[in-house]
Amino acid sequence: MNRRLSAAIVLAIALISSLLVTDGAARSETSRRDVDALAKAELIYVATVRKDGNQSTAAPVWFTVTPDHLVLIQTGPNTWKSKRIRRGSPVLVWIDDEKGPAFIGKAEITSDAAARSQIIEDFPKKYLQARIGLHKPSQESFDKGDRVAIKITPVRDLPDGFASRPGTPPPALDVQH
Numbered sequence: 001m002n003r004r005l006s007a008a009i010v011l012a013i014a015l016i017s018s019l020l021v022t023d024g025a026a027r028s029e030t031s032r033r034d035v036d037a038l039a040k041a042e043l044i045y046v047a048t049v050r051k052d053g054n055q056s057t058a059a060p061v062w063f064t065v066t067p068d069h070l071v072l073i074q075t076g077p078n079t080w081k082s083k084r085i086r087r088g089s090p091v092l093v094w095i096d097d098e099k100g101p102a103f104i105g106k107a108e109i110t111s112d113a114a115a116r117s118q119i120i121e122d123f124p125k126k127y128l129q130a131r132i133g134l135h136k137p138s139q140e141s142f143d144k145g146d147r148v149a150i151k152i153t154p155v156r157d158l159p160d161g162f163a164s165r166p167g168t169p170p171p172a173l174d175v176q177h
Contacts, residue, residue, distance in 0.1 A: 030069035030154045033101055038065050041096035042126075046073065046152075048084035048091055048107075049170050056080065058098055058164040062130075064122035066115070071105070071152040074119050074137050082148050085109055090173045091152055094164065102158040104173055110151045116142050119149055 030038075038044075045058040059081070063073050071093065075081050085091070091107045094100050110116075120137050123130040130136040141147040155173055162171075 031103070031157050033157060034095060034103055034154060035069055037095040037101045038063075038069075038071070041100070043096060044071065044073070045094040045098050045100075045164070046081065046091055047164055047166070047170075048081055048089040050084065051087075053169055054167050055092060055165060055170050056084070057166040058092065058094060062123055062127055062135075064118055064126065066118065066151075069154070071154070072115050072119050073150045073152065074123075074147050075150065077145055077148050082109060082150070085150060090155075090170065092158070092164070092170055093152065093154070098164055099161070101160070102162045103154045104156055104158060104171060105152045105154045106173070107150055107152045109148045112149070112151070115149045115151055 041063075043060045044063045046061050047056045047058040050056055061073050061075075063071050065071055085107045086109055089107070091105050092102065093105060094102045116137075116139070120139060120142075123137050125131075127135075137147060142149065158171060
C-alpha cells in the first residue's frame, strides 16, 4: 500500500471516530427533566437486561450524581446487576419511584478514583443509614473488591408513565431518526 493511500485511510478512520464520539456525546446529554428529578430524589430504581433479552425486575438503589449529570451507584461484584453491566447490558432507570421519570442509559463498572470518592463522600450526606454506618461505602470495600462503582450515562428519556415490565424486551437504547 502506498503512503498516500495509508495516510488517507488513517485520516478517514480519525474522521469517522471523531464523528462517532461527537454523536455519542450529543445523545448522552441528561435532560432537564431528569436533572431536576435526580436533584430531589432519594432513590432510583434500576433494571438491567437479562441474557434472554428481557428486562430484570427494577431494584431500588442509592445514588449520587456527578457535576456532569452522570449517575453513580455501587453494588456487590457478583450481583446480577454487576454481571449484566459487565456484559454490556443497558440500564433502565426510574427516578424516585417505579412510576417516576425514566431513562435508558449505558452503564459501566468503573475503577475511577473520583467516582469511588464521590460515592464514599456523598452517600453518608444523603442517607441516614450510611451516616450511622449501615451499608456505608468505604475505600477499603472498593479496594478489597467487595463493592464496585457503576457509572450510568443517560442516553435518552423514556416516555412519561413508562412502567417496569420484567420479563419483556426493553426499549431500544438508541432510536434512529
